[in-house]
Amino acid sequence: MQTRQLGINGAHVPVICLGTWPLGGGFGKIDYENGIKTIKTSIDEGITFIDTAEGYNDGEKLVGDGISGQRDKVFLATKLSGADHSKQHMITALETSLKLLGTDYIDLYQLHSPQSKWPIEETMGNLLKLKDQGKIRYIGISNFNAEQTDTAQMYGQIHSSQPRYNILFRETEVSTIPFCLKNGIGVIAHSVLAKGLLSGKYQLGSQFAEDDERRKVYGNMTGQQYEKIFGFIEKLSGWASDNGRDLLQLAIAWVNAQPGITSSIIGPKTPEQVLHSAKAGDWNLTQTDLQDIENLKGNLKLDFQQLREDED
Numbered sequence: 387m388q389t390r391q392l393g394i395n396g397a398h399v400p401v402i403c404l405g406t407w408p409l410g411g412g413f414g415k416i417d418y419e420n421g422i423k424t425i426k427t428s429i430d431e432g433i434t435f436i437d438t439a440e441g442y443n444d445g446e447k448l449v450g451d452g453i454s455g456q457r458d459k460v461f462l463a464t465k466l467s468g469a470d471h472s473k474q475h476m477i478t479a480l481e482t483s484l485k486l487l488g489t490d491y492i493d494l495y496q497l498h499s500p501q502s503k504w505p506i507e508e509t510m511g512n513l514l515k516l517k518d519q520g521k522i523r524y525i526g527i528s529n530f531n532a533e534q535t536d537t538a539q540m541y542g543q544i545h546s547s548q549p550r551y552n553i554l555f556r557e558t559e560v561s562t563i564p565f566c567l568k569n570g571i572g573v574i575a576h577s578v579l580a581k582g583l584l585s586g587k588y589q590l591g592s593q594f595a596e597d598d599e600r601r602k603v604y605g606n607m608t609g610q611q612y613e614k615i616f617g618f619i620e621k622l623s624g625w626a627s628d629n630g631r632d633l634l635q636l637a638i639a640w641v642n643a644q645p646g647i648t649s650s651i652i653g654p655k656t657p658e659q660v661l662h663s664a665k666a667g668d669w670n671l672t673q674t675d676l677q678d679i680e681n682l683k684g685n686l687k688l689d690f691q692q693l694r695e696d697e698d
Contacts, residue, residue, distance in 0.1 A: 387432030410445030425452025441467030
């Protein structure tokens with residue numbers, strides 16, 4: 387598994403990161419022991435960068451159990467979720483995370499989203515105190531735009547940013563990702579499979595289970611936007627097949643081939659999915675490959691926000 391440096395003077399991490407929102411139950415209930423096996427398989431395959439969050443249901447507890455006895459092999463990231471960025475909540479949330487994860491420090495502690503109610507200078511100041519205490523090693527942010535990132539870094543070093551980015555929805559490549567690249571902030575892309583649209587498992591009209599949060603995001607996947615999406619996906623699948631791979635591996639490799647990307651977050655729910663996804667970690671797309679893919683895309687423009695509004 388290839389590695390890259392996470393921000394200026396940061397640690398070297400695998401180009402594929404295990405995201406645990408699905409393992410925590412976000413895409414539907416899973417068997418706990420299967421979740422443990424999935425985490426252990428990830429570590430065995432070199433996916434030793436693991437990302438979870440306070441708000442990932444059972445995610446932190448599952449990760450803690452999964453890495454038990456192997457903490458020294460893992461670069462562990464979690465997040466302060468929710469709207470409360472007060473000093474007291476941050477301290478309480480971090481202590482809970484440490485307990486659930488079975489560790490005395492977090493490698494990368496991230497703000498899950500910006501919260502305008504809490505002055506960012508105070509939030510960053512509290513994070514820096516936790517860093518000075520040795521409870522966190524690096525500070526990261528998630529779902530911050532370029533302007534919010536610029537403001538946050540005025541009050542302390544930001545090592546990483548976690549924006550949504552994939553071959554379908556590319557809004558963050560306009561300003562957020564270029565800003566991070568210019569300022570030496572590592573980018574950990576989430577939703578690289580567009581919550582499963584780029585997994586190859588679904589087609590026009592597919593539906594998700596009642597306990598799967600994607601049902602609220604994507605609905606029954608019908609309409610003009612989805613016709614465009616699955617038309618493009620069919621072309622991508624054909625191109626990947628012609629190159630001895632598949633759509634899922636292409637989606638991961640494409641993100642990792644973009645400027646400024648440190649690692650792509652994947653969300654496998656089984657050991658078998660880990661083994662399959664890990665193969666993308668050593669697939670280096672060439673500039674010719676990337677141009678071929680752009681040619682397949684043509685003038686396709688997808689509006690993720692409009693898509694969600696259409697489903698509301």
